[in-house]
Amino acid sequence: MYKHVITANLQVRVIDQEMQAIGGQKLDMPSLCSAHLWKTSERWDLMGKELFRLKDRHGAEYCLGPTHEEAVTTLVAHQTTLSYRQLPLLLYQVTRKFRDEPKPKFGLLRGREFYMKDMYSFDADEAAARRTYDSVCRAYAALFARLGLRCVQVQADTGNIGGKLSHEFQLPADVGEDRLLVCGRCSFAANVETLPAGGADCPRCGGAAALAESKGIEVGHTFYLGEKYSRVFGAAFSNAQNKPAVAQMGCYGLGVTRILAAAVEVLSTEDGIRWPGLLAPxxxxxxxxxxxxxxxxxxxxxxxxxxxxxxxxxxxxxxxxxxxxxxxxxxxxxxxxxxxxxxxxxxxxxxxxxxxxxxxxxxxxxxxxxxxxxxxxxxxxxxxxxx
Known part of the structure; x- marks a missing residue:
């Protein structure tokens, strides 16, 4: 257990270096989140049984946060003097998350309580937001390269977080729960759930039967959200014409404890554990x-x-x-x-x-x-x- 704490702390330091290199600002948000916020975004019911719910002594409803789109967007919405000159705004935290998994398994790979790095970006327009999205994806690629881990960025479903665009970062592994399709002729890769059933031709290069299936462990996920949350919560800024405008958002997660477990899974041998060099105790x-x-x-x-x-x-x-x-x-x-x-x-x-x-x-x-x-x-x- 002590060894896991050391390696997790080392990993957070590497994450801090990569996130701050692209302008990330670190903060802490509450694990206990008001149901009012989640009902405002309409995710209180959408999350279903995965959301840990509780009431205080006065009957007010709360949840243990599995993610913090509502909280961070509310925080930014209260910054009434935010200017376009202050954008992009990239806010992130590394903290405990909670998800009521029906069948927790594989130790740190899938648990009800886990450490996660979640970042949220706020931009002036869609073009700028997509540039920020790409910069975070490149930072993720740089992070995994520093750890010596082969990671594949694949097209993914937006799920209950929503948005217009989504990618998963997958470590290829036989024990992985995700099925991936990777083109042998171009750089296209996708989670199988995003493609039509039975499709073996690459949708990008048109290569016939070019998609090969493999398994992976999801260790990161990025989303371009657009105005899904910022419009609902009123996260606005003053544009170049000194008029209020709604911010364009993105969110980006890294499974801190999952990366540890996945790295040991893909690097180790029958003779012993192999840590990424940067994370060794x-x-x-x-x-x-x-x-x-x-x-x-x-x-x-x-x-x-x-x-x-x-x-x-x-x-x-x-x-x-x-x-x-x-x-x-x-x-x-x-x-x-x-x-x-x-x-x-x-x-x-x-x-x-x-x-x-x-x-x-x-x-x-x-x-x-x-x-x-x-x-x-x-x-x-x-x-x-x-x-």
Whole structure:
């Protein structure tokens, strides 16, 4: 559980970097949402049983927010001095969401409570809103690239959120619940639910029988909403003619906990967990020799190596852990390290006591083992990206 908290916090830092790079402003919105807002948008009944509903002691109705279109649009609507010069406005949060799933399963992949990043954009016109939409999609692509995850952007249904345009971001995986159709001749990809039944020809390039079906795990979803919420709640701004105009909206979600679970699913092997490098709880695990072994003197070298690695640069600070369970064999601790998913494992053995000390370095991602000097090891790990 502690490890999941660390990796989730690291992921939020990566998300913050990508969202703020495109102008995102972070805020917090309440998890407890007034039924009045949801009834105003007509989603109180539309959401059905998935919405967690409750009443306070006075009988007023509320829900636990699965998404926050109503709340954020109301917030913007109360900014009565908003000018077109202040647009686009991109507001986002990373917080707990709630959805009364009929059959929660796959641990973090589908639960009733989960962490999500949701962003909401407000633009002056449709052209600007679509540019913002595209910029967020590019930021999502950059995020998944940094995580080392192959993600496919597919055409999707707008569902109960609504709007004119929607895309899902899918990690291809056999355990995925979504069926995808991907063209082998162009960049077209879609969730199968958006295409006519039985259609195998690509609607974009016209390629005959060009669509291949696969499965995926949805980890992100974007929507161009237009005026669906802004008109209902009165989210307006003063345009260039100093006249009130209704804002054009978009909303964009990322499943924070779902990305963690999906990444482990698609990257791991039977031998152990594989985290995206940026999300690993620690980058390096150093294994000193077993106490009482012939090379027990190398234990002091291991402790010095941990200190040197931690001071090698700002990217390694707090990223190195010493497995000091020296009553256990190296083999047992290597197995544990593979199960925990450290990107790099450094074994301090007899080679560390040579005139030119050498260390056994195991890269978990490639399963390659190399023997490096201290300087070469510092150089290798100094180039590792961290957040």
């Amino acid at each position: 620690y980058q390096v695990c150093v294994l000193p020799p077993k106490k009482g072994s012939k090379v027990d003197d190398a234990a002091a070298v291991a402790e010095e190596l941990v200190r040197a690695l931690g001071e090698a640069g700002p990217n390694m600070r707090g990223e190195v852990v010493l497995d000091d369970r020296t009553h256990m064999t190296i083999g047992k601790r290597l197995k544990d390290a593979a199960g925990l998913g450290y990107p790099y494992v450094v074994v301090v053995g007899g080679g560390a006591l040579e005139d030119t000390p050498r260390f056994e370095v195991i890269c978990q991602e490639t399963s390659e083992t190399t023997f490096l000097s201290k300087d070469a090891l510092l150089d290798l790990l100094g180039r590792v990206e961290t957040v």
